Amino acid sequence: MDIQAYMQTLGQQARAASRILVTASTAQKNQALLAMADSLEAQAEFLKAENAKDLAQGKANGLDAAMLDRLTLTDKGIASMAEGLRQIANLADPIGEISDMSYRPSGIQVGKMRVPLGVVGIIYESRPNVTIDAAALCLKSGNAAILRGGSEAAFSNRALASCIKKGLELAELPTAAVQVVETTDRAAVGALITMPQFVDVIIPRGGKNLIARISEEARVPVIKHLDGICHVYIDADADADKAVKVAYNAKTHRYGVCNAMETLLIAESRAAEILPGLVKMYQEKGVECRGCAKAQAIVSMNAASDEDWATEYLDAILSIKVVADVEEAMAHIAQYSSGHTESIITENYTRARQFLAQVDSSSVMVNASTRFADGFEYGLGAEIGISTDKFHARGPVGLEGLTSQKYIVLGDGHIRI
Amino acid sequence: MDIQAYMQTLGQQARAASRILVTASTAQKNQALLAMADSLEAQAEFLKAENAKDLAQGKANGLDAAMLDRLTLTDKGIASMAEGLRQIANLADPIGEISDMSYRPSGIQVGKMRVPLGVVGIIYESRPNVTIDAAALCLKSGNAAILRGGSEAAFSNRALASCIKKGLELAELPTAAVQVVETTDRAAVGALITMPQFVDVIIPRGGKNLIARISEEARVPVIKHLDGICHVYIDADADADKAVKVAYNAKTHRYGVCNAMETLLIAESRAAEILPGLVKMYQEKGVECRGCAKAQAIVSMNAASDEDWATEYLDAILSIKVVADVEEAMAHIAQYSSGHTESIITENYTRARQFLAQVDSSSVMVNASTRFADGFEYGLGAEIGISTDKFHARGPVGLEGLTSQKYIVLGDGHIRI
Numbered sequence: 001m002d003i004q005a006y007m008q009t010l011g012q013q014a015r016a017a018s019r020i021l022v023t024a025s026t027a028q029k030n031q032a033l034l035a036m037a038d039s040l041e042a043q044a045e046f047l048k049a050e051n052a053k054d055l056a057q058g059k060a061n062g063l064d065a066a067m068l069d070r071l072t073l074t075d076k077g078i079a080s081m082a083e084g085l086r087q088i089a090n091l092a093d094p095i096g097e098i099s100d101m102s103y104r105p106s107g108i109q110v111g112k113m114r115v116p117l118g119v120v121g122i123i124y125e126s127r128p129n130v131t132i133d134a135a136a137l138c139l140k141s142g143n144a145a146i147l148r149g150g151s152e153a154a155f156s157n158r159a160l161a162s163c164i165k166k167g168l169e170l171a172e173l174p175t176a177a178v179q180v181v182e183t184t185d186r187a188a189v190g191a192l193i194t195m196p197q198f199v200d201v202i203i204p205r206g207g208k209n210l211i212a213r214i215s216e217e218a219r220v221p222v223i224k225h226l227d228g229i230c231h232v233y234i235d236a237d238a239d240a241d242k243a244v245k246v247a248y249n250a251k252t253h254r255y256g257v258c259n260a261m262e263t264l265l266i267a268e269s270r271a272a273e274i275l276p277g278l279v280k281m282y283q284e285k286g287v288e289c290r291g292c293a294k295a296q297a298i299v300s301m302n303a304a305s306d307e308d309w310a311t312e313y314l315d316a317i318l319s320i321k322v323v324a325d326v327e328e329a330m331a332h333i334a335q336y337s338s339g340h341t342e343s344i345i346t347e348n349y350t351r352a353r354q355f356l357a358q359v360d361s362s363s364v365m366v367n368a369s370t371r372f373a374d375g376f377e378y379g380l381g382a383e384i385g386i387s388t389d390k391f392h393a394r395g396p397v398g399l400e401g402l403t404s405q406k407y408i409v410l411g412d413g414h415i416r417i
Numbered sequence: 418m419d420i421q422a423y424m425q426t427l428g429q430q431a432r433a434a435s436r437i438l439v440t441a442s443t444a445q446k447n448q449a450l451l452a453m454a455d456s457l458e459a460q461a462e463f464l465k466a467e468n469a470k471d472l473a474q475g476k477a478n479g480l481d482a483a484m485l486d487r488l489t490l491t492d493k494g495i496a497s498m499a500e501g502l503r504q505i506a507n508l509a510d511p512i513g514e515i516s517d518m519s520y521r522p523s524g525i526q527v528g529k530m531r532v533p534l535g536v537v538g539i540i541y542e543s544r545p546n547v548t549i550d551a552a553a554l555c556l557k558s559g560n561a562a563i564l565r566g567g568s569e570a571a572f573s574n575r576a577l578a579s580c581i582k583k584g585l586e587l588a589e590l591p592t593a594a595v596q597v598v599e600t601t602d603r604a605a606v607g608a609l610i611t612m613p614q615f616v617d618v619i620i621p622r623g624g625k626n627l628i629a630r631i632s633e634e635a636r637v638p639v640i641k642h643l644d645g646i647c648h649v650y651i652d653a654d655a656d657a658d659k660a661v662k663v664a665y666n667a668k669t670h671r672y673g674v675c676n677a678m679e680t681l682l683i684a685e686s687r688a689a690e691i692l693p694g695l696v697k698m699y700q701e702k703g704v705e706c707r708g709c710a711k712a713q714a715i716v717s718m719n720a721a722s723d724e725d726w727a728t729e730y731l732d733a734i735l736s737i738k739v740v741a742d743v744e745e746a747m748a749h750i751a752q753y754s755s756g757h758t759e760s761i762i763t764e765n766y767t768r769a770r771q772f773l774a775q776v777d778s779s780s781v782m783v784n785a786s787t788r789f790a791d792g793f794e795y796g797l798g799a800e801i802g803i804s805t806d807k808f809h810a811r812g813p814v815g816l817e818g819l820t821s822q823k824y825i826v827l828g829d830g831h832i833r834i
Contacts (some may be wrong), residue, residue, distance in 0.1 A: 088802075096774060104795070115807075181562065201476075249833060257550075291498055360823075362824050367828045368827070368828025368831045379521055390535065391821065392809040395823065406777075406779055407812040408782070409785045409790075413762075414663075415662060415667075415785075416788035
């Protein structure tokens with residue numbers, strides 16, 4: 001197989017489909033999404049049978065239990081994908097939305113119209129549900145999608161693609177609106193990220209190394225999500241109850257997620273009061289605490305090294321640092337944060353405002369758990385990822401992140417004088 | 418001189434300055450801008466004397482008249498730069514603007530806050546006024562700037578930098594908020610565009626080749642402006658007076674600008690009525706018309722080749738094509754346009770709507786001259802360039818294009834359940 005030629009063909013087809021999707025009506029896009037949902041449910045047995053082939057292969061290839069778990073399609077998982085499709089059908093269509101129209105002194109009327117980006121390439125690893133989520137978000141936002149899943153999910157993704165195709169056909173949309181890359185050859189990724197003529201943006205979802213490599217090699221913009229080294233800072237004027245509640249939730253609600261707290265910062269004036277009880281709660285939950293010298297002087301725990309401050313554990317481990325004040329907390333965050341999510345716990349108005357204005361992360365919070373940094377919690381309806389970039393899309397990326405705005409000008413024969 | 422080390426130092430200083438600029442007050446930024454304006458006026462003689470050195474060198478190096486003209490600083494030019502600074506001081510400060518705050522079912526309040534991008538690198542050619550415009554827009558939007566002007570303007574840019582520095586000092590802002598690269602070594606550009614740790618975005622302003630090379634080699638996002646191959650389409654239902662007025666203005670108001678029309682498309686049903694008079698007007702103005710066979714059959718003019726449709730003349734030349742209808746016009750635009758600006762002249766409601774929705778350019782107009790595609794005309798107050806990209810900023814880029822939005826979350830001890 002000539003991978004370059006194959007990917008070029010996918011690219012051309014996607015570009016052609018994207019020109020049709022620009023003018024697809026909201027009703028037509030929703031019809032496709034609902035038909036996909038129906039098809040997933042109708043094909044549940046087929047999906048599970050194809051998925052079983054991936055699982056068998058995965059076991060034979062020695063995939064670990066966590067990977068096999070992520071790969072597995074259950075009835076519940078299929079129902080949840082169908083539900084996701086119906087939810088996205090229910091979201092407002094962002095395309096064609098006109099905003100900020102106003103008259104200028106010259107007499108022209110100027111505003112902005114929201115339009116699709118064009119063609120979105122998504123590169124992801126084992127979870128097959130990404131195939132459905134990504135297809136749905138791209139379609140609703142009027143973008144053609146080229147999906148490149150992991151080779152370990154090849155059978156599952158091909159089966160899911162057949163359900164997507166059914167939905168597109170039923171709504172009389174081009175089937176090239178969503179294309180699943182059919183080869184597991186790694187060269188396909190290299191081709192996909194270097195075709196600016198056919199692909200407008202790449203969204204990689206997966207491990208840090210995958211994302212770093214794609215960002216390095218891509219010749220098109222990448223919406224990327226690197227680490228989530230999130231901080232909670234308990235300020236001198238924190239309400240102790242809120243502090244304990246939020247700091248406990250931010251670490252223990254789920255460990256392996258990017259919006260979990262990895263480092264707790266606490267003002268020196270409150271450390272002796274709050275840390276002993278909080279650390280006990282963590283330890284009872286099975287969380288290993290690693291503290292700076294000052295924290296260790298207050299409660300017995302392991303020592304945190306410099307490396308700890310720069311680590312996204314994604315695990316039941318927490319580093320704890322005692323700081324003098326909000327300035328030192330923000331300096332620590334500026335140095336070690338990955339720019340994902342940080343929260344201050346305080347009753348102090350001025351410091352809350354200062355933290356909100358100065359901390360340079362995609363989500364900045366006051367008295368709330370970092371676990372809220374999520375497209376659903378923010379009301380985006382769905383998310384295709386969380387961007388730690390500042391350019392274009394920042395934070396949870398929903399439909400709007402997959403669009404652009406062009407200017408529109410309405411005149412009545414107006415000319416420039 | 419170790420160019421890498423020098424540029425790294427500029428980068429580090431810019432990054433440090435950007436952290437201070439994030440929290441600079443609106444009053445402080447405006448004070449700096451107004452002081453720069455005063456300094457420009459006070460230093461007019463010095464600026465002209467330094468500029469004269471560049472001009473002498475340019476003449477000795479054989480720069481052509483147009484380049485020398487762009488390079489020349491006159492009293493009028495200096496007054497206009499000062500006026501530009503005062504206008505930017507008068508614009509609303511975009512930083513800290515909070516939008517879309519709303520309560521979510523969980524009880525948290527979520528919205529967005531506008532923040533600077535961080536450090537902006539600007540690479541430009543001979544016009545020294547870019548030094549002032551770029552510095553002002555970056556400063557007002559809370560970004561640190563690294564400016565790399567052309568070597569032919571080195572004395573002028575250094576002199577302008579001294580006025581900028583005076584303004585920053587007076588407002589007690591870090592002087593590294595705006596740094597002018599002091600070396601004319603080309604390696605400085607290579608270093609500037611490959612320091613993602615210090616530079617968040619690059620804006621190249623200059624010829625097509627410069628921009629293409631920078632886009633190719635940059636390791637940070639580039640806000641770029643490639644060609645301006647702009648179209649006016651005179652529809653079957655056009656008002657003839659408006660059509661002639663707009664088509665004449667779009668071509669002849671100024672030739673060497675990116676928003677000038679380069680190709681006129683006209684519906685077959687109106688060509689015999691409108692073309693003869695319009696072409697006569699162009700020819701009387703000294704515009705060379707190059708037509709397709711159908712256009713040539715109506716009025717005598719040179720033949721347009723395929724290359725003409727793909728050419729940004731930036732000159733008194735116009736290509737003219739007779740098309741069957743709006744569909745053929747949009748297909749031609751999709752194939753040849755650079756995605757800058759297109760305008761339809763029509764009284765037909767449905768076709769106006771169709772053109773607005775389907776044409777994929779940064780500005781799409783109805784019954785208005787393409788010459789309006791400009792930051793001042795759109796009410797942005799000033800522009801740092803016009804982006805033909807879809808990602809991040811599209812169309813004229815003003816203060817907002819130099820910013821990003823982060824999410825902010827306000828809670829009262831809220832945790833994720």
